[in-house]
Amino acid sequence: MASSVTAERAATGWLLQPALELRPVDPDHAREALADVAASAAENELPRLAGLLAKDGEVQRFLAAVFDLSPFLRDLARRRPQMLAALLDRTVPERLEAIGSEIEACWQGEGVSEAELMKRLRLLKTEAHFLIALADLAGEADTQATVQRLSVLADGCVRAATAFLLADAHRQGKLKLPDPSDPAHGSGLIVLGMGKLGAHELNFSSDIDLILFFDHKAVVGDPMEATDIFSRLARRLVRIMQDRTEHGYVFRTDLRLRPDPGSTPLAIPVEAALTYYEGRGQNWERAAMIKARPVAGDIEAGxxxxxxxxxxxWRKYMDYAAIADVHSIKRQIHAHKGHGEIAVKGHNVKLGRGGIREIEFFVQTQQLIAGGRFPELRGRETVKMLSQLAGNGWITAEARDALASQYWFLRRVEHAVQMVADEQTHMLPEDDEGLERIAHMLGFADADAFSRAFRASLVEVERHYAALFEAAPELSTGMGNLVFTGDVDDPDTLQTLHTLGFQRPSDICxxxxxxxxxxxxxxxxxxxxERLTELTPALLEAFGKTRRADEALMRFDEFLSGLPAGVQLFSLLQSNPALLRLMATIMGAAPKLAAIITRRPHVFDGLLDPALLSELPDRKYLAGRLSAFLEGDRAYEEVLDRLRIFAAEQKFLIGVRLLAGSIDARRAGRAFSDLADLTIGAALDAVTAEFEVRHGRIAGARVALLGMGKLGSQELTAGSDVDLILLYDHDPEADESNGGKPLAPAHYYSRLTQRLIAAVSAPTAEGVLYELDLRLRPSGNKGPVATHMEAFRKYQRQDAWTWEQMALTRARPVAGDDxxxxxxxxxxxxxLAQPRDAAKVRRxxxxxxxxIEEEKPPRDLWDIKLVPGGLIDLEFIAQVAALTGKFTGKPGTTATADILAGLAPDYADAGMREELVRAYGFYLAITQIIRLCLTGPFDRDDVPPGLSDLLLAVTDLPDFSVLEAELKEKAATVRRDFDSILRGRKK
Incomplete structure (x- = not known):
């Protein structure tokens, strides 16, 4: 198809057919300009081109308009008509590909001097520049293709110049390259393309921003010499690229984005650069590095x-203070560049309000916030990242589509401005004729039509940008005095605090x-x-609504007292009113979560993810997050610490979802259990790898962790211990491990299990991962901590007590060898399928x-686990059913709720099943909330109002007295059913 199109175009004598109609500003001048180029073609002995240009048709009208609208392109065509003649035989993409190949090779060959290289690069770049502009104006390439072509062109020129300079330094004996025929490979010279070059978004007359680093160990022995050698090379590179000669220039080149440019050499050692960025790097430099890309030199080293x-x-924790800092740069740009109201004439398309820079900042700041946690948000290209941000829920689809559309529109405007005279400008003309010229280049009927579209574009960009950055959190007005200066309480402030809900306003002051x-x-x-002063009114209002305002604020005070710094937190809360409300709820209703935040402030960062409340924390989600968190080679102790950090953060975030009502108690139990499976499994992997370094492996060795209790039934709560059994198997002939310190199998796995217990349960600076309980293993505390698979099989089949087999109904392999x-x-x-005496099991x-009732009587009605008719009754009913063949559901089911729902009709009739399932769901909802919010037992006489509200929300009941009545009724019903099923008593 493509070849037939090319043949058809060739028949017309021209291989660039305009898809857009361009109109000149001055038709007479356009005809004269075309005639001038035709005359130049004749003088340069290009009769085919001269003849084509002398005709009248669509192509000729297009070229006449181009030459009228762009004096720069007209002059290029007049001086070098050969560039136009090339399109008689090749399409623009074909010719650009050929030019690219010539650029890549132009440094090679005997006797190629720096002057010759400069000439070749300038001629080739000029032709490519000319063709890219023609294709853009013709509509053969859209703006995205144009910026890509310009960037590829710059890449090739920088690569060629760098290769030449490295080869020249090798010839002079200043460097010792591993492969002189491929100078860049292994050279240790890193040339990073920054900004629009790094993002493949170069504009028509753009600078290219480069930073040069080097690893002196690669090709130079003395580091002091290396700095001098590579800095001279950098200076020559700039000269090759930007010095103006009779053939023009290649690209203006800027090295000022390097670390501390006022006091550092043009090329910087890698070690020094890393030290700088890690210790003194500025936030704007972080933003700049988002688009950094190795473009030349040693790409692998880059x-x-x-x-x-x-x-x-990409900092792990979301950093709103950094965003505020980067945003201040934007305000400075406005101040210094004449930022003002939206206009058209003289408007700065790049830096002005609603301009390209606002879209770039919109994207980059979101990337800085979230890229540390979501690697998919680390891309360089603006529009692709808009799409990814929308896909991740950080921005709306409407914002994505609007900003992407306006970005390419504004880039087209920018190109038109620059194509007029190849000037590095972003300012629209101030005069009517100049604005009319730009309008025509963009295909508009006149300047008025363009102005309307341009102003609408700026307004739309500004609307999205302002919504993201410049909308302050709304605070209620008429709040009253809030004065906290001096040493004496302000009477009006005390009244304001009292009105807000604080009982001890003087203490709050x-x-x-x-x-x-x-x-x-x-x-x-x-x-x-300053940030806290701005935040205080909203903070007091939010805490006042918790109905236990004094306690909430005191917990927040405790939280603040342990923080090393506050700018980030205060910026975060001020820019996220919903997050402030959630903080107040946690401080007022959930002391346990408040304690977690106080000990580990960074867990709060996870709440900034806009997908948090819509994305379910299922096993796949948690596994992906854990994998990213453990990415890279890490020391054993660091892995264990990172597991603790990850588990603490995810427990907190699961709890927040439960508080917010985005998941129910059952889903929370599964999420807590999946989290335990994954983190304990990762700990087992780490322990095993570390253990094998010293003791080796046992032939045919396999290990499995069996989750018991609430882990096995996937009903963990925020505060649950974890019941586990470690089982192992190996070749029967194996008598010891093959490491430097061999161990017999039983001893090997006993030691491995003890290591696992320590890895999971031992307190470190990051706390405890889980408290492990191994007492459900065969023979309990008297037996070995690790159990051979055959011993487990034999014990369970021959020696296990009824209670042990009841426990086995909740057993589930959670980690280890598949x-x-x-x-x-x-x-x-x-x-479990073995025949049993059902009456004996029930008895x-x-x-x-x-x-249990005799030895551990319940504290009160709210001791939901132990109270007669509570959770234990329900669990026993389910376990006996699973053990005696009275469960009709899917084999392998361990969840109590599922077993209760599948009780056989001759074990529990339909009405009883419904009663039991509803009671279990009711208990589970209450238990999950209480375990999430409280560190100790539930005290009926001291219930935080916020917690009572949460309990009413999850049980869908109107007030606390009704909740208590419902609890009593459920307990009585369950106890009657328990007596009927297990004790044979009639209801």
């Missing part, structure tokens, strides 16, 4: 350098004065105190329940 910089650029006087580390900086886990699941199913279960 990629490795950027990988080293990832932790600096004292606390807030402590903040503003900088008595905590968090408020010692002037900027932090084959052994599958075998274990099959073995458990077979054990022993009933006796056990009676013993």
């Amino acid at each position: 990629e490795a350098f950027l990988k080293e910089l990832r932790p600096y650029v 004292r606390v807030i004065r402590a903040w503003h006087f900088g008595r905590y580390r968090v408020t010692r900086s002037a900027e932090a105190r 084959g052994l886990c599958a075998e274990l699941a099959g073995e458990i199913a077979a054990i 022993e279960a009933s006796d056990m329940r009676k013993l």
